[in-house]
Amino acid sequence: MKSKGLSLLLLVFGSLLNIEQCSSEKILVLSFISTKSHKLTYMPLVEELGKRGHDVTVLSPILSPKPMKNVRDIMTIDGVNLMDKFIKEQNFDLFKMKEENKQMNPFLMFGWFEGVCRDTYDLPQVQAILNESFDLILMQPMFNDCALGLVYRLKAPLVLFSPVSIANFLAEKVGVYFPPSFIPNVMLGLPAEMNFFQRFQNFGMEVMIRATLYFLYEPKVEEIYREKLGNDIPSASEILGNASLILSNGHFSLHSPKPLMPDIVDVGGLHSAPAEPLPKDLEDFIKKGKDGFILFSMGSAIKGDMMPDAKRKMILNVFSKLKQQVLWKWESETMPDLPKNVKLSKWLPQQDLLGHKDIKMFITHCGGGSTEESIYHGVPLVGLPMMADQPTNADNAKKNGYLVELSWNDLTEEDFMGAIQEILNNPKYRDNVKKLSALFSDRPTDPLELGVYWVEYVLRHNGAPHLRSVGRKLNIFQYHSVDVIAAYVAIVSVALYVIFAVLRLICRKLCGSSKSKSSSNGVAIGKKQN
Known part of the structure; x- marks a missing residue:
């Protein structure tokens, strides 16, 4: 009996030890460029992961508003002062731009991001991160992709967090292409039920964004991180395409429902919480x-x-x-x-x-x-x-x-x-x-609980590669079966052409024999008359 009791005690102790070990993974929350509002959307997730015993390091240009348990906050370049400096240098007056009906110039911002990215890589605190190991990286993309070189070097599963409902250009990195026929681009302000002209606009915007990312933005960030960390680092699309999971700050009750795969999880409302007493x-x-x-x-x-x-x-x-x-x-x-x-x-x-x-x-x-x-x-x-x-x-x-x-x-x-x-x-x-x-x-699970669950799911299952659809391996033409449709059109066209050619040949022969018969009959009649 004593032996069984001791064995049971050891088993319980071992189980508790395993639980503690499972809950103490090292997580890096990575952001080279950020705003206060974007960071606030995912900080409740960071705080909850720390409360659950994970060792969380936040590398960001903006310090967290308060200290958190098990969370180490490392500030890169002062993001608040940097943004203020950029606004003053570029005369970036949104009120004036609005009144003059001008749009933000993304090319101007790309140049600014490039400088921030280069300076951030040179910081000693960023170089020190390269000497650490992590079990998972949580990163907010969207103008933050220059940090992907660091992601690749650290060789840890990547979870992406979208501070707004996930956009097409991010979803397609993991093999999901939202049809522009009923998923409006967030920059256009179009309704989900679009008329022909609106669908025409939407399709054009999607093409323009893809072209800008592919020919301008991604080559620039790739140039920076390869310069800083080595030429063997793959493309930004490839690194993002290997992400284990995307947490999207959206919900179908607020936005047009989107066709999502299991590796894209809506956690809209993650940062919303009951009110606390006011100062x-x-x-x-x-x-x-x-x-x-x-x-x-x-x-x-x-x-x-x-x-x-x-x-x-x-x-x-x-x-x-x-x-x-x-x-x-x-x-x-x-x-x-x-x-x-x-x-x-x-x-x-x-x-x-x-x-x-x-x-x-x-x-x-x-x-x-x-x-x-x-x-x-x-x-x-x-x-x-x-x-x-x-x-x-x-x-x-x-x-x-x-x-x-x-x-x-x-x-x-x-x-x-x-x-x-x-x-x-x-x-x-x-x-x-x-x-x-x-x-x-009205949800079966609180969005914060859902976000924590899926981050820990990726940790438990070593990156959870089983969540990935084979759509990740297909380009947009293959994904929408454009190549297959083209093949069918070609086959049907060739078949119709062959049928038409055969029918035309038969018709010519029949017409030819008919003419020869009528001419021979005419000759015979002429002979008889003579």
Whole structure:
């Protein structure tokens, strides 16, 4: 009995030891180029992996807002100051660009990314990472692909995280091609149900993006990482094509449903969480009013202090006439002629404010993270979309009935006040967003739990190669059977040609023999007459 008890004790101890070993893998979260808003979308996943005992290293240009258990934060080039420097050097004024109907120049940004990438590779903290070993790498692509050389050298399974619902150009790296006939490109703001002209636009945009990536962007990042780490490193497409998994920050209740393979997992809402108590100064400010409060933020990339002064004064004038308190994210905490019911702050706990019982609406640029958080917390929107995916997000919100959209270029005091009053006085907007929130939240598994599960799944199964479809080995023509269709067309065409040629030959022979008979009959008749 003692022997059996001892064996059982050893077995339990061994099992516990194995569990501890399974939960202590080394994970590298890699980002050479990032914004605050993009990093915030995956930090809950990083924090949860650390809580579960994994040894997580975050290599990023932006430090995490707080220390986390088992998470080592290594900052590369100061991303915040670098972005501010770039905006000033390039006169990158989004408000002015919007008013002049100009689009962001990706070629200009490619040049900037190139310089940042080269400088990042030369940093001692990045070189030190090359001397470590990791069990898994979590990376956000999209203008961050220059870090793929480091990924290749470290030889660890790769998990990609898309901060927005996965785009076609990323999905196709792992063998999934979204049909442009019903999956609109995020840059165009088109509806899922497109007419012919919209499908024509969408198809053209997809071709242009592929050409830009293939002929311009990817060769440039490949040149950089090969220069820094060796010419034997394969192409960016090949490295991305070997990714074990893609976590997509999307959900079918918010975006057009997409045909996904098992190695692409939707975890939309991963960073959304129940509200926590507000700091005392914010709570005290909200309590000063009896009619609730309004939150106004244009995100982290759009700098409020670049706003034209005439528009700023107009917005302030509207706010001064409201009964509600207004919290406005601004780059400073002072402003001329600031009304008593308006409070400025360089930073605001957005989710905690959106989850507050007294919030009435969110005035927003319609960024992906902000829109998603408003849905999670059931808050209606006044939308001022500016660029990128924001018009698409605003269009979806408008169709779902929880947003009043305004044009920044045509914004007037009457329109702005009218939109605010429409949200305040018409309960349908809040009712609609509450319904969508219920759809968004109705899942068998919490998105954070789902994300952690799949990351650990890849760890448990050594990269999980069994998730990969053979579609990864096919190009776009093979994937859509264009080559097979062409072969069938050729076969049918040849067969029809042969049939037609044979019939024509038979017809000629029959016609020829008929003519010879009629001519011979004519000769015979002539002889008889003679």
